[in-house]
Amino acid sequence: MSLLELQRSLVGFARGSTDAYQQCRDLTPLEREWLTQVLNSGGLRISQQIQQWWRISRICSTAYLTIELLKRNEQAELILDYITHEPIRTLFFAAELEQFKSFLHQHPQVDATTKSVIAFEAGIKAAIQLAATKTYSRTEQFPLLITFWCNPGTLLTALLTGDSLPALEEEPYQVEINPELESLWICHRRKEISHQQPSH
Amino acid sequence: MLRLQSLPKLGVGINYHWDFQDLIRRHLDTIDYIEVSPDILCEEFIGEDENKKDARRFRLDQKKLGDVLALGELRNVTVHGLGLSIGSASGWNSGYLTLLNQFAQHQPFAWHSEHLGFTLVQTPDGMEEHAGLLLPMPFTQDALDLLCPRIEHLCARYSAPFLIENTTYYIPSFSGTDGQWDEIDFLNQLLTRTHCGLLLDLYNFYCNAINFGFDPYAALSRLQLDRVVEIHVAGGVTHEGFLLDVHSSEVPEPVWELLEWILPKLPNLCAMTYEALEQTLPLMGEEKIIAQLKRCKMLWEFYLQSSTRARLNRAGSSKKQEKKYVAA
Numbered sequence: 415m416s417l418l419e420l421q422r423s424l425v426g427f428a429r430g431s432t433d434a435y436q437q438c439r440d441l442t443p444l445e446r447e448w449l450t451q452v453l454n455s456g457g458l459r460i461s462q463q464i465q466q467w468w469r470i471s472r473i474c475s476t477a478y479l480t481i482e483l484l485k486r487n488e489q490a491e492l493i494l495d496y497i498t499h500e501p502i503r504t505l506f507f508a509a510e511l512e513q514f515k516s517f518l519h520q521h522p523q524v525d526a527t528t529k530s531v532i533a534f535e536a537g538i539k540a541a542i543q544l545a546a547t548k549t550y551s552r553t554e555q556f557p558l559l560i561t562f563w564c565n566p567g568t569l570l571t572a573l574l575t576g577d578s579l580p581a582l583e584e585e586p587y588q589v590e591i592n593p594e595l596e597s598l599w600i601c602h603r604r605k606e607i608s609h610q611q612p613s614h
Numbered sequence: 615m616l617r618l619q620s621l622p623k624l625g626v627g628i629n630y631h632w633d634f635q636d637l638i639r640r641h642l643d644t645i646d647y648i649e650v651s652p653d654i655l656c657e658e659f660i661g662e663d664e665n666k667k668d669a670r671r672f673r674l675d676q677k678k679l680g681d682v683l684a685l686g687e688l689r690n691v692t693v694h695g696l697g698l699s700i701g702s703a704s705g706w707n708s709g710y711l712t713l714l715n716q717f718a719q720h721q722p723f724a725w726h727s728e729h730l731g732f733t734l735v736q737t738p739d740g741m742e743e744h745a746g747l748l749l750p751m752p753f754t755q756d757a758l759d760l761l762c763p764r765i766e767h768l769c770a771r772y773s774a775p776f777l778i779e780n781t782t783y784y785i786p787s788f789s790g791t792d793g794q795w796d797e798i799d800f801l802n803q804l805l806t807r808t809h810c811g812l813l814l815d816l817y818n819f820y821c822n823a824i825n826f827g828f829d830p831y832a833a834l835s836r837l838q839l840d841r842v843v844e845i846h847v848a849g850g851v852t853h854e855g856f857l858l859d860v861h862s863s864e865v866p867e868p869v870w871e872l873l874e875w876i877l878p879k880l881p882n883l884c885a886m887t888y889e890a891l892e893q894t895l896p897l898m899g900e901e902k903i904i905a906q907l908k909r910c911k912m913l914w915e916f917y918l919q920s921s922t923r924a925r926l927n928r929a930g931s932s933k934k935q936e937k938k939y940v941a942a
Contacts, residue, residue: 417756418703418735424785425735425745437738448788457784457825460856464784465746502744504670505697505733506658543657546675 415445423449428461469497476511476539479573480532486579492521508543511536526563533560537591538598545593557592566601618811618882621775621843622724624690626910627885631892632681637900644907647690649887652717653697655679670709674716686721692885693726700728700764701751704736718772725843727777727813750783753800754790765808777843778804779813782821782859797822798836811843820869821857830872839879847873847910848889861889864906877917886910
């Protein structure tokens with residue numbers, strides 16, 4: 415077993431998969447014995463839990479409002495689904511948030527409001543970061559426009575305070591996120607934007 | 615080339631987090647240096663390179679960097695990396711080195727260090743997968759052959775020396791088909807074959823001793839202690855029978871005892887860091903964190919006095935020898 419195969423096996427184990435281990439060729443009896451020992455060890459369970467704790471803490475601290483909305487929608491299992499099945503690509507907050515956003519945007523059970531909220535949180539995070547690097551240029555993703563089918567201010571406040579969520583409306587609101595804005599974001603009135611259909 | 619005797623004796627420090635800024639400024643009499651992980655000053659962006667493979671790049675947050683630079687005016691700085699993945703067989707994270715270059719342009723540091731382990735692996739289809747936590751290296755010749763040239767590169771990369779840090783592991787270790795090396799043997803091999811110093815994390819080592827049932831005193835007695843430049847101490851929690859390296863609490867008494875025992879055996883020690891998660895500030899409170907640092911400081915001063923006495927004794931006996939030769 416090469417060092418690369420060993421490392422692929424361990425990363426797979428840490429993520430709950432034995433695929434890489436099963437693809438190892440020419441395992442010596444000693445190597446097979448050790449890998450089996452690792453698979454059955456309490457230490458592996460601890461390693462799996464540690465990476466899950468870190469990942470949950472990254473999402474909970476950056477996608478606080480989205481997590482709250484998923485819970486209100488009784489979709490908290492999507493968080494576990496993401497943690498368990500989506501490959502880990504980063505230990506950084508913003509990159510994890512982007513990955514979580516992509517996951518939710520592609521998920522068929524996620525509604526338009528949740529997609530808007532996660533896009534809002536990821537957009538604000540990116541805007542803060544971009545403003546802090548002082549390398550902002552108009553060629554990047556900003557200004558970012560996000561459509562909400564309920565009042566975004568009321569919605570975000572409700573998620574923070576535990577109040578009831580606002581009802582969906584006929585006409586959309588549009589939130590602009592822009593690192594050049596002092597407040598980073600602004601909500602345009604419904605009458606200022608043309609009628610659009612929900613994104614799904 | 616690592617010239618241990620010429621490294622500055624920094625004293626006692628704490629890992630830097632922006633939440634600790636006020637604490638550090640209020641206790642400059644206790645805190646001699648800050649240990650900075652450049653990784654926490656930036657965010658990572660994952661795109662694709664020309665081969666459609668993951669390309670990682672980092673953006674330094676100028677505000678966070680500015681805060682470190684301001685503290686760097688008041689206290690010495692060391693670098694403790696998190697994201698290099700020095701042991702990845704499919705290649706380390708070169709984005710981290712670019713980040714370190716950027717940091718080095720702004721802030722001088724006494725030395726830089728990295729954890730012995732790996733986080734990244736390339737899958738057969740060329741994608742990069744992350745373990746989500748630092749995984750241990752096997753204690754094998756293959757691993758040694760991979761690590762030594764990388765460590766030598768890091769030793770030569772900056773004018774500041776490079777230290778490798780021993781880490782906590784929770785899965786059973788692997789010594790290859792020969793089965794000859796344990797963690798200490800492997801660290802000694804690394805130190806013999808490279809010019810790096812050792813960042814001895816006593817808490818990590820203590821965790822391994824508790825979790826895998828070996829005697830830390832006997833094990834540490836076999837380590838090349840003259841290569842230890844920095845010591846880390848920390849505290850954690852026990853979960854499902856494992857002592858975890860989470861830096862979330864006060865240093866356990868057995869680790870303090872281990873520290874007192876080992877200090878006189880470290881001729882080239884330059885620094886002692888108390889590591890704490892930023893969450894410990896609201897959990898433990900500033901007073902308890904400072905108490906940990908003060909205890910480190912007391913031991914550090916004792917260490918300095920003892921090593922000065924030892925040097926004087928050595929100088930005294932060589933003068934006596936000189937006189938003997940002259941008389942003869």
